[in-house]
Amino acid sequence: MRDGVPQDSGDVLYLHDLRVDCIIGIWDWERQTRQTIVLDLDMGVDIRAAATSDDLRDTLDYKAVAKRVIAFVEASEFRLVETLAERVAGLILREFPVPWLRLRLDKHGAIRGAGQVGLVIERRRIDP
Ligand SMILES: Nc1nc2c(c(=O)[nH]1)N=C([C@H](O)[C@@H](O)CO)CN2
Numbered sequence: 001m002r003d004g005v006p007q008d009s010g011d012v013l014y015l016h017d018l019r020v021d022c023i024i025g026i027w028d029w030e031r032q033t034r035q036t037i038v039l040d041l042d043m044g045v046d047i048r049a050a051a052t053s054d055d056l057r058d059t060l061d062y063k064a065v066a067k068r069v070i071a072f073v074e075a076s077e078f079r080l081v082e083t084l085a086e087r088v089a090g091l092i093l094r095e096f097p098v099p100w101l102r103l104r105l106d107k108h109g110a111i112r113g114a115g116q117v118g119l120v121i122e123r124r125r126i127d128p
Pocket residue numbers: 024025026027030079080081082107110111
């Protein structure tokens with residue numbers, strides 16, 4: 001643990017298949033019509049303190065992360081999935097004790113005939 005942020009223990013807290021509606025897209029119709037994006041989040045944690053204390057205060061509260069991400073995405077109106085993914089990743093790294101994360105963003109139905117379309121990014125907290 002450094003500055004309250006767990007260092008790389010190899011432990012992962014994941015939050016997958018989080019579906020949120022928002023404005024996302026480059027075409028005129030997409031600026032008026034909300035679409036569903038699906039997020040998979042893998043976040044670096046160290047679960048040992050919480051596993052010892054059995055106290056939520058000693059770990060990352062995934063419900064708090066979910067609520068914050070849902071509120072941000074629902075209010076967003078970006079054009080590219082790249083922008084939305086980067087902003088969600090930055091928000092989590094700034095506001096929660098997470099040293100690194102992997103974020104997968106799928107834009108359901110973005111391309112006719114394609115089952116899934118989106119991207120995966122990995123970001124690490126950069127300590128000053
Ligand atoms: N690299 C990207 N390519 C495209 C995006 C995007 O967000 N990133 N978006 C679109 C359209 O909005 C599409 O999702 C809807 O037809 C096309 N290409």
